[in-house]
Amino acid sequence: MLLLFLKERKAWILFFIVMQIWLNFILALDVAFVHTSTIYINSVNIILFILFLAWRFFIETRYLRKLNVMIQLEKQLDFDTLLALFPDGCTPFEHLFAEAIEEVVLKSREELNAVKVDFSEENDRTLIWIHEMKTPITAIRLMIDSIENPILQKKMELEWLRxxxxxxxxxxxxxxxxxxIDNMMETIxxxxxxxxxIRELLAWCMEKGIGFDLVDLExxxxxxxxxFSFIVRQLLTNAVKYSDENTEIRVFVTRDQTGHxxxxxxxxxxGISKADLPRIFDKSFTGSTGRLTTASTGMGLYLAKNAAEKLGIVVLVQSELGVGTTFSLCFPLKNQFLQISSR
Structure with a gap:
């Protein structure tokens, strides 16, 4: 902070040096000061100037030290408390700076609250729309079950599933x-x-001739x-979507060396190309594989990854073009789960 202060006050230092040079020039030319000790005068001036800089350093950095303390407490205190702790300053300039900052912060907070309200209302409207759509979706499902033509029934069932x-x-x-606030942890x-x-995806799997090999799932x-059901649904949907016809999807459980x-x-x-692999969990990213089908939205893996992180589950992926893809869900140990749930 001292170097920053000296850099900020370089105009003062330069002015002092120029004045000292001018003073020594006058002392050297004026015969009236022939018996005056220039070393004594320069020493006194330099000492006084250093003392003045030290005093100003203490006064002017006091406000910055208060700001640093507030920044360190940023993660520990709420917004209102931080705003109340914002230093007012001692000088007129510091008072003006503090007032300007508070005004900007309050205005930004008002705009943020307005955005939050709009977002909440939009979420509510979306949820209402989704729940309203469930009624015709259920009705369509009942109508599909009553179709006598098996070929037409399978096609309708597949579109309903999508x-x-x-x-x-x-x-x-x-x-x-x-x-x-929407989850409930339990043993499943x-x-x-x-x-x-798998039963939910049965119509799709039958259309493509895809089977399942389930191993050690007890x-x-x-x-x-x-x-967790939603996460599995997204991974199974991806597996069925990008599997070739008449192939098999294998679902199995293992444990690593630490017991996960x-x-x-x-x-x-x-499979997934190496270029796309680091970005498959990005929002709306479809990649070269996703462009092969119009059904890809780029949201499934993004939502699955984010939901898994909230539950302490690590999503891993291994893939090779033309060979296939393996998604793995690594569950936390009991002590790790307690740390996650206490956040």
Missing amino acids: IHLLLDQQLHNTRLPSIG VLQKIIHKE VEVLTDQKW VLLHIQDEGI
């Missing part, structure tokens, strides 16, 4: 910001969730059932 999955994706996208059996989600984990449970969903699809 609409259902898109609505479900939008519903969880809207609820994702409030996942912290992986096999039960996997079987349920494992219990601690998580939120609703959000890992759920793997492995397909034999077209």
